[in-house]
Amino acid sequence: MLDNKEILEKMDVRKNIGDVVDYVNSIFAKALERKASDIHIEPTEFFLLIRFRQDWDFFMIDKLDRENISPIITRLKVLSKVKIDENKKPQDWKIVYMDSTDNKNIDIRVSTLPTSYWEKIVMRILKPDATLTNIDKLWFIDVNLEKVREALKSSYWIILVAWPTWSGKSTTLFWVLKNYNPLEHNISTLEDPIEYNIEYVNQSQVKPDIWFTFSTWLRSLVRQDPDIIMVWEIRDKETAILAVEAALTWHLVLSTIHTNSATATIQRLINMGVETFLLSSSIRMVISQRLLKKICQNCKKEKNLSEPLLKKVRDFLYPIMDKSEVDSLVFYEWEGCEKCNWSWFKWRLWIHEVLIVEPYLEGMIINKASANEMTELAIKNWMVTILQDALIKAAMGLTTVEQSLQLI
Ligand SMILES: [Zn+2]
Numbered sequence: 001m002l003d004n005k006e007i008l009e010k011m012d013v014r015k016n017i018g019d020v021v022d023y024v025n026s027i028f029a030k031a032l033e034r035k036a037s038d039i040h041i042e043p044t045e046f047f048l049l050i051r052f053r054q055d056w057d058f059f060m061i062d063k064l065d066r067e068n069i070s071p072i073i074t075r076l077k078v079l080s081k082v083k084i085d086e087n088k089k090p091q092d093w094k095i096v097y098m099d100s101t102d103n104k105n106i107d108i109r110v111s112t113l114p115t116s117y118w119e120k121i122v123m124r125i126l127k128p129d130a131t132l133t134n135i136d137k138l139w140f141i142d143v144n145l146e147k148v149r150e151a152l153k154s155s156y157w158i159i160l161v162a163w164p165t166w167s168g169k170s171t172t173l174f175w176v177l178k179n180y181n182p183l184e185h186n187i188s189t190l191e192d193p194i195e196y197n198i199e200y201v202n203q204s205q206v207k208p209d210i211w212f213t214f215s216t217w218l219r220s221l222v223r224q225d226p227d228i229i230m231v232w233e234i235r236d237k238e239t240a241i242l243a244v245e246a247a248l249t250w251h252l253v254l255s256t257i258h259t260n261s262a263t264a265t266i267q268r269l270i271n272m273g274v275e276t277f278l279l280s281s282s283i284r285m286v287i288s289q290r291l292l293k294k295i296c297q298n299c300k301k302e303k304n305l306s307e308p309l310l311k312k313v314r315d316f317l318y319p320i321m322d323k324s325e326v327d328s329l330v331f332y333e334w335e336g337c338e339k340c341n342w343s344w345f346k347w348r349l350w351i352h353e354v355l356i357v358e359p360y361l362e363g364m365i366i367n368k369a370s371a372n373e374m375t376e377l378a379i380k381n382w383m384v385t386i387l388q389d390a391l392i393k394a395a396m397g398l399t400t401v402e403q404s405l406q407l408i
Helices: 004-010 020-033 066-080 142-151 169-177 214-224 237-248 262-272 276-282 307-317 323-327 359-366 371-380 386-395 401-405
Strands: 038-043 048-054 057-064 091-099 104-115 118-126 157-162 187-191 202-205 228-231 252-256 283-293 301-303 331-333 348-356
Touching: 004 057, 020 038, 020 048, 020 057, 020 066, 020 091, 020 104, 038 066, 048 066, 057 066, 066 091, 066 104, 066 118, 142 283, 142 348, 157 169, 157 237, 157 262, 169 228, 169 252, 169 283, 187 214, 214 228, 214 237, 228 237, 237 252, 237 262, 237 276, 237 283, 262 276, 262 283, 262 348, 262 371, 276 283, 276 359, 283 386, 283 401, 307 323, 307 386, 307 401, 331 386, 348 386, 359 371, 386 401
Parallel strands: 157 252, 157 283, 187 202, 187 228, 228 252
Antiparallel strands: 038 048, 038 118, 048 057, 091 104, 104 118, 283 348, 301 331
């Protein structure tokens, strides 16, 4: 398969794009059809590159003569009603695009940044609310789903860890919020940026330039009689402490943090300076989430694993499953067919690690145990690690053992 550099080299530079209005519309239509999350309009030294991000991969879409840069950027500025002559400063706007396939308005967030070759434009396609409700899309295995549902009944602090940053944390957070009726609870969120609009939820946007940050918002929010609080990200000690206080005063607090595992999150909060006795009694659940590529269900076929690979799989699964059950598992590989277009980039699958902070962990938190020590104890208390989750999904025919083991 060609890599993106080779694909780009093979593409011709197109001079004539026809009517610019039609061209820009065709880019939006194509992005929606391919379920791209972002459209990048990138002026380079010799041409204008248009590429899409789908899941985590980039796809080269068009390579245009540089004379098209100005008309395309001007058209986008007209659509979003911002100053056309401002090109020295970064700008953020929004475009509302009418999707003609189902007559729905789609919000597209637009960001410009001056670069050495003009302005680069990145457009994020904001998925409509309706796509968020399907539980199957979240891929929780039953045992984890049970834990998540149980934890959501409480008023505590729940943290989501997603790695890498774009691995769908907003979808999971909003799925969690969907469990609550906003007319029966007072739900407030502070986001950066607001990605989905939800009816009756009080959504605010971070504005650091006017000091509207996570900590100032949290401080004002306690006077807003909230039940459920969603803090988009814990970035500093002050926000972490305010989140702990909110959870200790009977609010459900949801937030995300930038670490790479469930127990590392606890360690990170301790390192930030959160008092361990407050932390152990406020935090209830940490969900760590990652994306794996999903194999095509049409062309997957059974695969006999090599002995060393099989041994690794057994080492990871014996502790949580019956030996005979593990030995009889079947694994798969991806072959390529018309349906997946010989490319497995199209689909993704989430894998999780759900850590419930139960009394057995509280002592460890208070004694500032290491993340590894906490993980070991959590495994003894039936936490399914993210790697085990991936292997279970490999045995369900959703991904491959090779991909799962890359997580080590
Ligand atoms: Zn296929």
